[in-house]
Amino acid sequence: MKIKKYFGLLGMEIPLFLYMLGSYLNYPVFQNLIYEKECLLKYDQNITFCRNVSAYYDDKDIQSASNHFYFISSLTLLCPSIVTTLLLGAAADYKSIKIPLIIPYVGCILGTINYVFQSYFIHTSVYLLLISDALFGLCGGFIAIISTTLTYGVKTSIRYRSYRIAGVEGAIGMGGTVGYALSGTVRESLGYAATFLIILGVQLCALIYLLFRAKEMKYESTGPDEHTYGITALISTTGKQLVTVIREFYRVLAKSRPFRVILALNLLAFGVEMLIFSGLQDIQYSYLRYKLEWGDKKYGWFSGLSYGVTTFAVIVFYPLLRMKLMSDGMLATLGLFFKMISLFMFAFLQNEAMAYSIAVVVMFNRFVSTGFRAxxxxxxxxxxxxxxxxxxxxxxxxxxxIATSIYNNVYPKTLEFFPGLLYLISAALLLVPLIIVSTSDFIVRKTPPEVSEGILNSHNDVIDEVTSTGSNS
Incomplete structure (x- = not known):
């Protein structure tokens, strides 16, 4: 594939990168802010004491209170975002591809504005931070941003599905690398409020890009009567649309098709992997703070390095291996194998040198989601x-x-005997998706193309075309 044509595929990866940059600038700072506000509550608003991570890094009460708040924060964000994402997904198929891209960014910006105020008035209740989660969740949250971006990419570049998805994963990784690396350093230099203002600026740039560069697709008119007005009519239409969306999603999963069982099993396997990823991401900051006395600065450096390594791998190695040697299922299997090793190492973490050595092992972690999606x-x-x-x-x-409910509530209880227990259990559970995706990939590749009624045959023709074009790079 020619270099010019490859970069011509770039589109919504740019605002996604900007969103991820802001998101990962926010993540360690937000975690640190939770700890600080919980500390201020416990230690009579002693700001000097609570700014010193080493002074209370092993305070189990604050650890438990912070994980409990993060659990509530996740619920506030995710519950409304699931419903909104369903509606945005339906709109992307039948109404508009551009508007579903924009709506989650608007909610994200409104939430960040609240963070600016809540961090400037540092002594306010930690629970006022939930306003941001509610605003973002009602607009679809991060789930909708990922979903609508992938939908836009696949719909506008169906011939380059695997590479477009890898590009999205690359954008996520690059944003995570830069955002994580700068987060704690920026916060320590400028303070909470200024850091959130920088994040707000990045998110506004992403929204402006979408407004001017995202292209609309042509759709047949299937909407409600355009003469129907009023709040009651709007609520009624939204309810009917939600029922329709759920019914159509069921049809996708229940439809008679080649490899229907394999499709269902791989959705289950991907769900297990996402559960583990989400759960460990929720507790990782707390875990490294407890084990190594890390604040947002050191945590940001470590996470930035890890994301940098995984991003390089998904941008460079994934397309090369996909074109020349391996299928998407095989690459997902490779990623799962190394992820299990990294989680085992995390479970028995002892010092900073050991932590940084894990960054090499996690190189193929992003192969998992990229391979599964493709x-x-x-x-x-x-x-x-x-x-x-x-x-x-x-x-x-x-x-x-499910993950935030389990991991945030179970992890504090493990501090008394073995803090790495959830990492060890997670590594063992990854055997389930590893077996499913490796077996499924073998079955699909060995099945004659005519059995698939053209679906996989068409897909393979696309890959062959991309591969043959890529040999001329």
Whole structure:
């Protein structure tokens, strides 16, 4: 594939990168802010004491209170975002591809404005931070941003599905790398409020890009009567639309098609992996703070390095291996294998040197989500791409809810005897998706193309074309 044509595929990866940059600038700072506000509550608003991570890094009461608040924060964000993501997914298939892209960014910006105020008035209640979660969640949250971006990319570049998805993963990784690396350093230099203002500026740039660069697609008119007005009519229409969306999602999963069982099993496997990822992401800052006395600065440096390594791998190695040697399912299997090793190392973490050595092992972690999304997408017809990515987004929302409920409530109880227990259990559970995706990939690749009724045959023709073009790079 020619270099010019490859970069011509870039589109919504740019605002996604900006969103991820802001999101990962926010994440360690937000975690640190929670700890500081919980500390201020416990230690009579002693700001000097609470700014010193080493002074109370092993305070189990604050650890428990912070994880409990993060659990409530996640619920406030995810519960409304699941419903909104369903509606945005349907709109992307039948109404508009541009508006569903924009709505989550608006909610994100409103939430960040609240963070500016809540961090400037540092002594206010930690629970006022939930306003941001509610605003973002009502607009779809991060689940909707990922889902609508993937839908837009696949719908506008169906011939380059695997590479477009890898590009999205690359944008996520680059944003995470830069955002994580700068987060604690920027916060320490400028303070909370100024950091959130920088994040707000980045998010506004992403929104402006979408407004001017996102392209609309042509749709047949299937909406409600344009002469219907009023709040009652709007609520009624929204309710009917939600029922329709759920029914259509069921049809996607229940429809008679080649490899229907494989599709269902891989959605289950991907759900297990997302549950583990979400749960460990929720507790990782707390875990490293407890084990190594890290604040947002050191945590940001470590996470930035890890994301940098995984991003380089998904941008460079994934397309090369996909074109020349391996299928999407095989690459997902490779990622799962190394992820299990990294989680085992995390479980027995002892010092900073050991922590940084894990950054090498996690190199292939992003192969998991990229491989799963591309493999599942290859089992679905073109006109169902929007729905299947919304199904994945819905699955991500549900598993994240379950994960945040389990990990944030169980982790504080493990501090008394073995803080790494959840990492060890998670590594063992990853055997389930590893076996499913590796077996499924083998079955699909060994099945004659005519059995698939053209779906996979068409997909393979696309890959062959991309591969042959890529040999001329």
């Amino acid at each position: 493999f599942i997408s290859s089992l679905i017809e073109i006109q169902e791409q929007g729905k299947i990515f919304s199904v994945i987004a819905l699955l991500e929302g549900i598993t994240t809810l």
